[in-house]
Amino acid sequence: MSRSIQYTSSPLLASRTPVWRSKFVVAMIALGFTGLGARAAYIQIINNDFFQRQGVVRFARTIELPANRGRVLDRNGLILASSVPAASIWAIPEDVDMTPAQSQQLAKLLDMRVGDLDKKLADEDKTFVWVKRQVDSETAKAISALELKGIHQSADYLRQYPEGESAAHIVGFTNVEDKGQEGVELFFNQALTGKSGLRHVIKDGRGRVVEDVGAVVPPLPGEDVQLSIDSKIQFFAYQKLKEAVVNNRAHAGSVVVLDANTGELLAMANYPSYNPQKRTNLSGEQLRNRALTDTFEPGSVMKPFTIGIGLESGRIKPETVIDTAPGSISITGVTIRDAHPHGALSVEQIIQVSSNVGTTKIAMQLQPSEMWTTFAAAGFGERPHIEFKGAVSGRLRPYKTWRPIEQATASYGYGLSASLFQMVRSYTVFSHDGQIIPATLMKTDNPALGAPVFSADTAAKIRKMLHMAAGPGGTGPKAQTIGYSVGGKSGTAYKQIGKGYGSEGNRKYRSWFVGMAPIDKPRIIVGVMLDEPTGGQYFGGQVAAPVFSELVQHSLRIMGVQPDISVRPQIVSIAEDESF
């Protein structure tokens, strides 16, 4: 009796239960709770790391915050290159199940051939295939509207170049990975590329971000790069160059426009060019920035330097008369000729009519070391310091190896080589009071600091000669332009064909013109080069000088420079015949 418990007073239910049973139940419950407690301790304390990790794996995500690539701007802040959102289309071939009509639609939207598209999606073993990268956002929207199974999109950036082919060689382009490949895009790749940020978040079951974990690392957008290029001048330069190349049936051409005060590059164009946005089937011919990468013998453009050395050392004066008759001179057995025999010429006239004989006679009074030093100081034979990868140095051999004939030919620009850009820059010596200034592709407001090559007086004298050369009786009168005084030097050279320069009737030419305006206080220096003009005319003064003239006119107007020579007002209205 004492070992049992009675639960009720009703005698009908008076069945006796042993005490151990209730104790057993209590013990079981206690054991259950202990188990739970132990499990809780295991999860919360002992094996906590594992469970924390599992939680993180399921809900925590790290999101990369993409940084925008910086923009490339021109000197007025106009965009030359900028990244815009785009989509890249990819597919899981196994999941793709398109009807022929659908694949035709997709191919049309993507501007692909149906065959190519089908080929991409044919390999069902692959789990990921890029269909097309960097599709513009409108096309992307149209594609997502098709709701095709197995075709996916991911966000991407597309680089846009509003100026297109006219500035292609300067701005360059990026590849699909948004890395600079050419031009400014390559040179300033590091500055333009931003640093992407990071964000740790918790996502809920539906993939929505519900909480930030820890600190957010904000993305560092790429810096904008502002160039010295003026896109209006750039476009015009390209346009005129293109016309000249086409009209003269030339192989190629380049122009360079340099600010004579600051050394800023206002325009640099080459033809043939390419559209940086459609880069299929590109050839090296199109890609090359010829103005910086192609060198040739500068020819007559060098004469002012030779004359300058003579003037500077006091050996000659502008009025000194030199006899160039009979239009040829023999140096150690090699004959140097003028295009036309001229007789007695003053030093000024030697530049004006571009006499090789006259220049040679002056050069024979000079030391090779003097010439070399001046040419080197003017930037020949040295890689120009410009924000562009691939600029070449040209060739200027050490004077110790010069033979007399080489000294003679160097005086009128043969036996050494330079790029058009180097030639244009070397002319800052004459435009900037005898000082050569560094050229730059970056916008700057400060006047450049120059290194003296000649005295200001010599530079002024040479400017006068250049003005004469571009005037009546000179070699480049077609360089003249309405309202602005110009000065410059034309050049024409035979191109090498095989080992020689070709034979009469089978010659290839290169023609150029380098000059400045307004001549008394130059604001710009312009260089124009045409490669292999085959349209009948080939003298620099005939094919390159007209481009120079138009460029000077247009550039100075855009820069707001007032004409320095009086202009006869023109009546321009073209009246229609009155109808009766």
Next chain:
Amino acid sequence: MTRINALLLLAVVATAIYLVRVQYESRRLFSELDKAHSQARHLAMDVERLEVEKRAQASPGRVERLAREKLEMRQPNPGITTYMSYPADKAGPTAKADTP
């Protein structure tokens, strides 16, 4: 005593439910904020895209072509330009011209 306990229990349950609600609300708002942020980013990118498009439409090449072909305009030259000059010391369009 029992009544106080019951009251406290009720209070605990109520605050617990409230906590859950607040947590839920905060997550909802956060996700909305996040959505708004990403929308802002999209809009900013659209602005950039449109700006580039505007720039492409206003590129010197296109403007020149339209002016020449549609409006039959041509390049000015100094022969048909009158240059105005302001007195050097008070430059600007408001500078008063000296009348002789």
